[in-house]
Amino acid sequence: MQTDQKRTVVIAEVHEQARRAIAVAYSDNTRRAYVAAWDRFCQVVGPSRVMPATPETVANYLAMLAEEGKSVATIRLAAAAISAGHRAAADVDNPCSSPVVRMALKEISRQYGQTQAQASALDAPALDAIRATAMLPRTGRRGVPEAPDYATARGQVDIALCSVLSDGGLRRSEAVALIWGDVEIAADGSGRVRVARSKTDQEGEWEVVAITASTVRALDAIRNGAGAEDSVFGMSESTIARRVKAAAAAAGLGDQFSGHSGRVGLAQRMTAAGAPAQAVMVQGRWKNAGTVARYTKGIQAGAL
Known part of the structure; x- marks a missing residue:
């Protein structure tokens, strides 16, 4: 139990060290953007996976941002902030240097760099x-x-x-x-x-x-x-x-x-059946109501 408590304290200290290093090393606008991106990464993946984060954790997080409709520029900023946080720790591997993360960014740029077209829905028809x-x-x-x-x-x-x-x-x-x-x-x-x-x-x-x-x-x-x-x-x-x-x-x-068509289909099917947005968010595990709104734009409640 005591070992777990010490580990939690160490993780929190490293996290805060990275945050402070980002705040000191960059200009005002970049600092604010990096700190916000770093904080959100920490919130989503959980404290025990932040430092050091595995390349797979980072790649999955970036893919999640793409799914939420974030721009390629925002996703690249998130990767840069995660990289900066790990560089600040000095004695840990930087996951953003991994081919796994580089390939994830390349694939996101390929899929979303030109137009962020929504996948067709796996709806009832x-x-x-x-x-x-x-x-x-x-x-x-x-x-x-x-x-x-x-x-x-x-x-x-x-x-x-x-x-x-x-x-x-x-x-x-x-x-x-x-x-x-x-x-x-x-x-x-x-x-x-x-x-x-x-x-x-x-x-x-x-x-x-x-x-x-x-x-x-x-x-x-x-x-x-x-x-x-x-x-x-x-x-x-x-x-x-x-x-x-x-x-x-x-x-x-x-x-x-x-492979994303099922999530679009779920949102559209439930909305067309008259389900409230909150119920759609629970079934799809969405935290961002804007994502559901984007998927269901033009869908009339009660259409089924």
Whole structure:
């Protein structure tokens, strides 16, 4: 217990040391921007992950800012502030020097640098179209059609993936981390999914989101006897994005779908069904009401 208390004190001292160093080293405008960015990073990821932060923690935090609609310039400023904080500590590795963070910034710039176009929504009509077409054989890059059995198995996974992303508003990282033990089935056939509190998994806490009975059935169709500790989808973040995009394209929905389409779809579906903004924020784990407003612009409450 005493060791934990000492560790907490040390973490707080290092955090404040970094904050003071930023305040001294930069001009007024830069100092205010860096201190604000550093403080928000500390608040989001939790004190035990601030110093030193891992490259993965920083990369996930920057991706979260992009998801919130922050500009590329704001995201780069956040990275610079985190880097400055770690340089001030002197005796810790700077996560922003890692290829992981550099690649994250490069990918964010590629996706959001020109226009921050919103991903198309995995809403109710989109899910219906995917469910109707996902198990049809597709033609591969070499012009060879899929075998019917393979197409059925692949399509069942696509249906389950798109359904979970839309019902639970899961981020790609949350879908990657999902194991069967995180899925609970209720007496009425609906279900609940346990997800990490945030992409940075602040202090190891979890939240629970609801999924519909149709999504429970879609998941049941792909479990095939998997154990509680087994991965539900067994995919990387990039594979999830690619599968969603391919499923939507095969359904004739266009090419603006991505691994983020489920979160947009969740916000739009709940808003169209008449759910209040606060309920949408709780289900999607959004802290910023502006993000929900941006996703649901033009959606009429009670449209479903």
